[in-house]
Amino acid sequence: MTSLREIASRIEELLPRPVRLMEVCGTHTVNIFRYGLKSLFSEKLTLISGPGCPVCVTPQEEIDYLIAVARRDDVILATFGDMIRVPGSSGSLKEARARGANVKIIYSPLDAVKLAKENPSHKVVLAAVGFETTAPAVAIAVLEAYKEKLTNFLVAVSHRTMPEAMRALLGSGELALDGLILPGHVSTITGASYFEFVAKEFGLPAVVAGFEAQQIMRGIYLLAKQIAEGRAEVEIAYREAVTWEGNPMGKNLIRQVFEPCDVAWRGLGLIPQSGLRLKEKYAAFDAHKNLPVELPPAKEAPGCLCGEIICGRATPPECKLFAKVCTPETPKGPCMVSSEGTCAAWYAYGD
Ligand code: SF4
Missing domain, CATH: 3.40.50.11740 (HypD, alpha/beta domain 2)
Structure with missing residues (x-):
């Protein structure tokens, strides 16, 4: 079997320029950290975590x-x-x-x-x-x-449902993304066609990937191939579980x-x-x-950057509380609690 490092090299050889890809599924986020996939790439390919953890976006x-x-x-x-x-x-x-x-x-x-x-x-x-x-x-x-x-x-x-949040994120243009790794679990229900708007409205390549290291790398490879060929389509790299119609x-x-x-x-x-x-x-x-309840105004932990991290605008180490005040034992925000949270994954597996 081809090693992950070899696949990463092939992906980088395909890329005509440095690219930024976002995954919008909490399980992808955790597994990208768990398998150390970020570290396989040079600055030519950056993986960014998006709003894929349902607990975190609540x-x-x-x-x-x-x-x-x-x-x-x-x-x-x-x-x-x-x-x-x-x-x-x-x-x-x-x-x-x-x-x-x-x-x-x-x-x-x-x-x-x-x-x-x-x-x-x-x-x-x-x-x-x-x-x-x-x-x-x-x-x-x-x-x-x-x-x-x-x-x-x-x-x-x-x-919550993914399309309008993704439209809001992509429409802001602030992340300068080159492609999306689409959520595997959501796609098993909705089908890959649900995400056709990513290619049609935003001209971005998008691939539904599975969750094992090789499956995620295959998804990234297909994204790189689309970028190299100047295509923007929705593809399925997780045919074991995902169909076009759902x-x-x-x-x-x-x-x-x-x-x-x-x-x-x-x-x-x-x-x-x-x-x-x-x-x-x-x-x-x-x-x-x-069962209505009168609630005082909501307060988040001062300094918690969960909102920024969920949107890919910040990484956990940029939060002053990360790994100091905020740890899995003493979480200050949802991203450190949820098994799909970016801060918890970063804390457990590092960059
Ligand atoms: Fe919030 Fe903790 Fe993550 Fe900082 S490290 S963003 S406080 S969850």
């Missing part, structure tokens, strides 16, 4: 909301493990749990439905954070709760339960039509509507 207000509802005596907050240590304006869900809040870690959104059935005297609030990848499983949970006529199941929807069942589930809405992204601000909310038919399950 703004402070939405994290504060989860912590506030978790503190209510009549609520069980059901969350995936990646949210539990994310710092809100005052503490985290983990700290709230240590002070008595009923916070349960779940492994599937249907676990939250089960919790609701087993605890009729409590409201069970599902923290639904994630991109197009996780939205279908949350949709299944909502449909199940609807079928069961549950009145104590609520969903705090923090789902997963019809997953896409139908999203369409059945959710509709697009305007949401804020950490670092990117309010982006029209870049989020999902429950359709009116399922409004009874909307936690924000049915």
Whole structure:
């Protein structure tokens, strides 16, 4: 098998000029660090991390909301493990749990439905954070709760969708990118055609890559080839899991339960039509509507550059808190907590 270093040399030989490529998937970010792929390239190829970590792009207000509802005596907050240590304006869900809040870690959104059935005297609030990848499983949970006529199941929807955020980032022009490594997980649901706008509207090459070192390098190789040949297309280098059209069942589930809405992204601000909310038919399950909470203005840790890092405008070492005050044991921002966060990956594996 050709070594990673040899593939990197071939990629650089192809490149007519120095290029900047961005990955927009948290799992790619972590694996690029884990496999040391950045270090295989000279200054001719720079890899930049984008807004691909769903926990990291969730703004402070939405994290504060989860912590506030978790503190209510009549609520069980059901969350995936990646949210539990994310710092809100005052503490985290983990700290709230240590002070008595009923916070349960779940492994599937249907676990939250089960919790609701087993605890009729409590409201069970599902923290639904994630991109197009996780939205279908949350949709299944909502449909199940609807079928069961549950009145104590609520969903705090923090789902975000990639296209409009990518348009906002690419449209700003400030990153001077030459190509995108498209998100593999999101593409398994949406299909690669979902990202055709990257090539058509922005004239950028884009490749859906898998997650192993060789697969990521193959994606980068195809991007370099497009750049060398002056092409801008969307290609799939992850045919094991991704098709052009995507997963019809997953896409139908999203369409059945959710509709697009305007949401804020950490670092990117309010982006029209870049989020999902429950359709009116399922409004009874909307936690924000049915369990409103008065919150003081959100505060981020002074000096935390998560917003800049998410957008590729800064790297973790540029944050004064990185590896000093902020470590995986004492995280000050979501990028140091999430398993897909750039700061956590940089801390664990270095540049
Ligand atoms: Fe935020 Fe910590 Fe990353 Fe700095 S090192 S940007 S404080 S998560």
